[in-house]
Amino acid sequence: MVLTGAEIVVRCLQEEKVEYIFGYPGGAVLFLYDELFKQDQVRHVLVRHEQAAVHAADGYARCTDKVGVALVTSGPGATNAVTGIATAYCDSIPLVIISGQVPTAAIGQDAFQEVDTVGITRPCVKHNYLVKDVREIASTIRKAFYLAASGRPGPVLVDIPKDVCTQKCEFDYPREITMRSYNPVTKGHLGQIRKALQLLLEAERPMIYSGGGVILSDAAEKLTRLARLLGFPVTSTLMGLGGYPASDGQFLGMLGMHGTYEANMGMHYSDVLLAVGARFDDRVIGDPRHFGQEPRKIIHIDIDPSSISKRVKVDVPIVGNVADVLDEMIRQIESGGARPKQDALDTWWKQIDEWRRRECLKYKNSDEIIKPQYVVEKLWEVTGGDAFVTSDVGQHQMWAAQYYKFEKPRRWLNSGGLGTMGVGLPYAMGAQLAHPGSPVACITGEASIQMCIQELSTCKQFRLPIKIVNLNNRYLGMVRQWQELFHGGRYSESYMDSLPDFAKLAEAYGHVGIRVDTPADVEGALREAFKQKNELVFLDFQVDQTENVYPMVQGGKGLTEMILSAEDL
Amino acid sequence: MRHVISLLIENESGALSRVSGLFSARGYNIESLTVAPTEDASLSRMTIVTTGSDDIIEQINKQLNKLVEVVKVVDISESAHIERELLLIKVRATGKDREEMKRMADIFRGRIIDATDTSYVIEMTGNQQKLDSFVAAIDGGAILETARSGVVGVGRGERVLKV
Numbered sequence: 001m002v003l004t005g006a007e008i009v010v011r012c013l014q015e016e017k018v019e020y021i022f023g024y025p026g027g028a029v030l031f032l033y034d035e036l037f038k039q040d041q042v043r044h045v046l047v048r049h050e051q052a053a054v055h056a057a058d059g060y061a062r063c064t065d066k067v068g069v070a071l072v073t074s075g076p077g078a079t080n081a082v083t084g085i086a087t088a089y090c091d092s093i094p095l096v097i098i099s100g101q102v103p104t105a106a107i108g109q110d111a112f113q114e115v116d117t118v119g120i121t122r123p124c125v126k127h128n129y130l131v132k133d134v135r136e137i138a139s140t141i142r143k144a145f146y147l148a149a150s151g152r153p154g155p156v157l158v159d160i161p162k163d164v165c166t167q168k169c170e171f172d173y174p175r176e177i178t179m180r181s182y183n184p185v186t187k188g189h190l191g192q193i194r195k196a197l198q199l200l201l202e203a204e205r206p207m208i209y210s211g212g213g214v215i216l217s218d219a220a221e222k223l224t225r226l227a228r229l230l231g232f233p234v235t236s237t238l239m240g241l242g243g244y245p246a247s248d249g250q251f252l253g254m255l256g257m258h259g260t261y262e263a264n265m266g267m268h269y270s271d272v273l274l275a276v277g278a279r280f281d282d283r284v285i286g287d288p289r290h291f292g293q294e295p296r297k298i299i300h301i302d303i304d305p306s307s308i309s310k311r312v313k314v315d316v317p318i319v320g321n322v323a324d325v326l327d328e329m330i331r332q333i334e335s336g337g338a339r340p341k342q343d344a345l346d347t348w349w350k351q352i353d354e355w356r357r358r359e360c361l362k363y364k365n366s367d368e369i370i371k372p373q374y375v376v377e378k379l380w381e382v383t384g385g386d387a388f389v390t391s392d393v394g395q396h397q398m399w400a401a402q403y404y405k406f407e408k409p410r411r412w413l414n415s416g417g418l419g420t421m422g423v424g425l426p427y428a429m430g431a432q433l434a435h436p437g438s439p440v441a442c443i444t445g446e447a448s449i450q451m452c453i454q455e456l457s458t459c460k461q462f463r464l465p466i467k468i469v470n471l472n473n474r475y476l477g478m479v480r481q482w483q484e485l486f487h488g489g490r491y492s493e494s495y496m497d498s499l500p501d502f503a504k505l506a507e508a509y510g511h512v513g514i515r516v517d518t519p520a521d522v523e524g525a526l527r528e529a530f531k532q533k534n535e536l537v538f539l540d541f542q543v544d545q546t547e548n549v550y551p552m553v554q555g556g557k558g559l560t561e562m563i564l565s566a567e568d569l
Numbered sequence: 570m571r572h573v574i575s576l577l578i579e580n581e582s583g584a585l586s587r588v589s590g591l592f593s594a595r596g597y598n599i600e601s602l603t604v605a606p607t608e609d610a611s612l613s614r615m616t617i618v619t620t621g622s623d624d625i626i627e628q629i630n631k632q633l634n635k636l637v638e639v640v641k642v643v644d645i646s647e648s649a650h651i652e653r654e655l656l657l658i659k660v661r662a663t664g665k666d667r668e669e670m671k672r673m674a675d676i677f678r679g680r681i682i683d684a685t686d687t688s689y690v691i692e693m694t695g696n697q698q699k700l701d702s703f704v705a706a707i708d709g710g711a712i713l714e715t716a717r718s719g720v721v722g723v724g725r726g727e728r729v730l731k732v
Contacts (some may be wrong), residue, residue, distance in 0.1 A: 118583060123594050127637040130582075147637060180732060181579055181640040306631035309624070 005134040006031035006165040009098065012141040013042045015173045018069050020045055020060060020433055022053040026073025027113060028100025031165035045433065045462060048454035050077050052426040054084020054155075055452070059430025060094050062413045063388055065218055067094045067148050068430065074100045075113030078159075079120065083420060085155050086124035090417025091239060092216060094153035096144045097125075103163040104132055116158045124408030126154030134167035139174050146177045151184030152304040153216055184303065188320030193328050196274070196299040196316045197336075203272035203297075204344035205351075206232045209255070212416065213277015213302060219323035220244065220409040223276060226330050230340050233352055235263035237278050238401055239416040246405035247385075252352065253361075256284040257553045258398040261360035262352055264551070264559040268294060269351075275300040277322040281417075282314045282330070282555075288312055290558025302323045332435060360551045360564050361402055370395065370519050372471040372543040375526075376403035379469055382526040387411070387439040390427035392448030393419045395477035398549045400443040422451030425468070429455060432464040439467065439530060446472040446540075447496055456509040459536050467529045468538045470502055473545045481548045485569070506538030513538045571600070571620050571724050573646040575628065575730050579638040580613045587636050588604055588615060597629055599623065599662055601654075601719030611641065612732065616721045649725040655692070655718040656700045657682075661711040663690045670707065677703045688713060696720075 003011065009032055013021065022045045025033045032131065036044050047053040050072045055069030068088075071080045078099045088095045102111040118130045127147050144156040197310055200206060208230075214223050220243045225251055227234045234244045235255040244251050253260035255267050267273070267285070273296055278284070285291045288311050298316040300307075308317045318325055363373045376399050379387075389404055390413040391397040397414055406412050413427040428442040438462045442449075449470055459466060471477075478493040503513030512535045516525045524542065529537035551562045563569065578584045585604055592599050600618040607614050619629060626644065633642045662684070664668050670689055674681060679693035693703060697720060704715065724730070 119586070122583070122587065122590055179637070182637050304635065306628065306635050313624075319664060 001171050002168050003171040004031070004166055004168050004360050005137055005160065006035045008134070008137045008143060008169075008171050009141065009160065009165070010039060010042065011556050012138055012172060013069065014039070014174060016067070016141075016145050018042050019066070021069045022047055022056040022060075022430070023066060023071030024053055024073065024077060026077050026100065028074035028102060028162045029071060029077075031162065032071065032098070032100065032356065045429070045458065046406065047426070049082050049452065050080035051422065052429075052452050052455045052458070054081045054095065054097060055087065055423045055426035056430040057095055058084060058088045059390065059413050059427030060434050061088075061093050061095060061430070062427070063410045063431045064434045067096055067145055070095065070097045072097065072099050072460070073113065074102055074117065075115050077113075078115060078117040082121060082124065085121055085157065087415050087418045087420040087423060088155045089124045089126070091212060092153050093155065093413065094148040095155035096141070096148050097155060097157045099157060099159045101130065101159045101161040105163070107161065111294045112487075117157070121157050124155075125157050128157040129158065130159045131164055132161065134164050137164070137345075138171060142174050142177055143179065147168035147182065151182075185319050186321040187240045187541050188301065188318040188325035188328060190328070192316055192318045193325060193332065196318060197329060197332055199272050199297050199299060199316065200230065200274060201338050201340055205271040205348045206230070206340070206345075207266050207270035207273050208232050208234040208275055209237075209267060209275045209278055210234060210240045210243045211237040211276065211278025213322045214240050217303070217322040218409070219277070219326055222323055222326035222330065224248075224365060226326050226333075229330065229333055231264055231345055231350070232274075232340070235259070235267060237281070237284055237416070238414070240278065241401060241412045242406035242409040245407045246372065247407060254401055255287070255559075256281075256547050257555070258402065258551065259553075261358045261551055261562060261564060262355035264553065264562060266352055268559045271296050275302075275330045276326070277302060277467045279307045284309075285312065286553050286558050287556050291560075293558075294429040318529065344534045358564065365519070367519055370477045370516065370541055370543045372399050372473070372541075372547055373403050374519060375469060375471060375522055375541050375543065376400055376443065376486050378523050378526055379443070380404045382523065382530060383439050383441065387441045388413065388428075388431040388435060390424045390431060390440070390442045392424035392444045392451075393421045394445055394448060395473075395547075395549050396445045396448070396471040397445050399471070404443075421448040424448060424479045425452050425459075425466070428466040429458060429462070429464055432466055433462070441467045441469055443471065445477060446470060446474065446499055446502070447476050453505070456506065456511060456536070460510045463534065464536060465532070465534050466536050468506075468536070470538065470540045470541055471543050472499070472502070473543050473547070474499065475545055478549070484548070486554070502538055502540040506536070511536040511538055513540065515540045515542070517542050570622070571618065571646070573652060573720060574617045574619060574633070574642060575645050576615050576617070576633055576642045576720060577607070577612050577640040577730060577732060578615055578636075579640065580611050581638055584613065584638050587638065588617070588633070590638065591632055591710070592619075595628075595632065597625065597657055603719040603721055609732070614625075615732070616719070617660070618720050637650050641728050642683060643724070643731060645722050645724050645730075648728065650722050651725060652696045652720050652722040653694050654697055654700055654720050655694050656703070657690060657692055657716045658704070659688055659690045659713040659715075660707065661713060663687050666708065666711060670711065673703070673707050677706075679703065
């Protein structure tokens with residue numbers, strides 16, 4: 001069947017069973033939009049800014065196991081998408097971004113709305129393509145989906161010049177893709193796995209350190225099984241939350257810069273560390289030299305060899321898909337019959353329980369002023385701990401991570417690697433579209449929410465009943481916290497002046513807005529919001545302006561050098 | 570430590586910038602980088618001379634392998650190998666220096682491939698040190714211009730970089 005390039009693109013999306021495509025039209029993609037108009041299998045979600053298109057596709061991918069898809073025009077369409085693409089890249093989220101490009105003859109002529117999209121996005125994509133021949137569209141899109149979802153996932157961009165959309169050729173969607181230069185490993189090396197198990201079974205102070213790779217490879221159940229089989233403590237990175245049930249006794253909470261006392265101490269003083277789909281990020285272990293002071297054996301499972309021994313030297317590297325490797329570990333333990341050293345483990349747990357008694361997440365609640373932690377705790381209660389929760393970036397993000405106890409994977413959506421303010425609302429859009437009947441909450445702050453506030457309009461058009469939990473402290477809270485602690489209290493440009501009345505703003509967009517001023521009203525407002533099943537409700541909580549996130553490991557310090565509360569200062 | 574990394578990469582537009590972009594983005598050194606198609610026109614072979622600690626070189630290898638279009642990466646300096654670089658040097662050749670320049674080129678097994686009344690172009694191949702020593706051995710004031718190709722290399726004996 002002979003089709004035009006534009007028809008081929010849409011047919012490819014249908015073949016890939018794409019449910020939603022998030023985008024914004026423009027000159028270079030007019031032919032593509034014309035073809036989208038003529039069909040109803042792939043539904044288009046019109047955002048109000050291209051950055052949000054990519055974030056929404058990213059959010060959709062994070063809470064499903066599908067590839068998110070975005071469509072933008074050339075020039076500013078593509079540059080607006082860059083922040084979204086980089087955000088997805090840093091967290092290894094599978095995306096396919098299709099961008100329009102000026103006609104091939106105009107490339108390099110400084111044409112209207114021309115930028116070198118492939119050049120601009122090169123450092124923040126897993127791979128990208130400029131398709132100059134209509135006969136290469138189908139195979140390129142097939143490869144893009146394959147690359148995005150396989151190995152260590154990531155965004156793949158396909159740039160298509162306008163004239164290529166009008167050229168014609170025979171359409172045949174390739175079933176099989178072989179790329180001699182790309183063969184990601186899945187199964188781990190059996191010998192390495194055996195070596196790892198030997199270490200684990202001899203461990204006296206073991207620790208399982210789980211990361212975003214557990215979520216991405218859908219290995220939460222396997223991780224839980226392995227941890228229970230061994231009886232080892234588990235800690236998780238920000239990106240790994242939900243990979244192990246937070247209510248379980250073996251879970252020590254999140255580790256790192258704002259991690260729990262017990263998780264950070266356990267991590268530091270462990271003698272055998274099992275890192276699963278995590279990458280020893282600077283926000284997780286702080287200074288690698290301080291971390292390296294304690295002798296310990298490290299086992300590292302990761303699908304990306306370049307993540308292994310990058311910041312911290314590893315003793316037993318296992319390159320492979322986390323789910324496959326954990327499966328093999330469970331199989332070997334169950335068939336081998338050997339069990340961990342129970343006596344040593346009992347002593348270790350005693351030590352951990354002692355650390356736990358510090359109750360590092362305890363905060364002083366108040367009857368007069370709303371504490372942000374209290375709002376998150378109540379949100380957890382009201383939603384039964386079972387909502388899809390997105391966040392933006394800053395203090396509210398850390399409080400969400402600390403106080404919303406995630407039981408299941410793919411429920412927690414935030415920008416961990418790039419730390420992009422403005423993701424919260426578009427992530428919630430992606431999540432609500434992927435899970436229409438489920439509660440979706442966006443925990444945000446008055447600064448972050450304003451970075452993609454225009455999407456309230458998209459939410460109205462597509463009837464997305466998201467609940468926005470705005471922890472409004474009239475400050476760039478995390479900036480203010482660092483200025484208070486490390487810059488002599490000089491609050492340079494961190495006060496958010498001239499804020500809008502968010503409740504009225506939400507109403508102006510056709511949503512429901514509620515302002516909450518006192519602690520007594522917090523729970524009622526949340527319950528009221530979730531009762532309104534068909535409405536987006538913007539809850540504007542006026543919270544304590546000076547509350548800080550604790551515990552805290554100062555940047556560049558070691559994990560054991562924690563500030564537990566304001567009294568420690 | 571100095572390393573010579575050879576790699577095969579799909580001969581696609583933009584492949585070179587993926588590699589050079591990787592080095593600049595991650596702050597790795599490039600001493601020289603050469604690239605040209607191989608006998609299989611779909612593949613290019615690239616030779617990169619870089620320096621770094623063992624950890625950095627390990628990361629460079631892994632990061633290069635991670636590039637989707639890179640087919641194979643070998644650190645040829647890890648074992649016996651041969652390196653060559655091509656130098657084209659244009660020198661002033663007048664008066665008594667003319668004969669001296671010819672003699673020096675002969676000593677270093679260079680060839681004069683262009684001659685005018687006043688200048689020679691000398692072609693010379695060898696490893697980096699040999700070319701460096703030649704450039705140091707002749708009168709610096711006589712050098713009009715130099716063009717060096719950067720290092721290429723292959724492993725000795727049975728060691729082969731091939732798909």
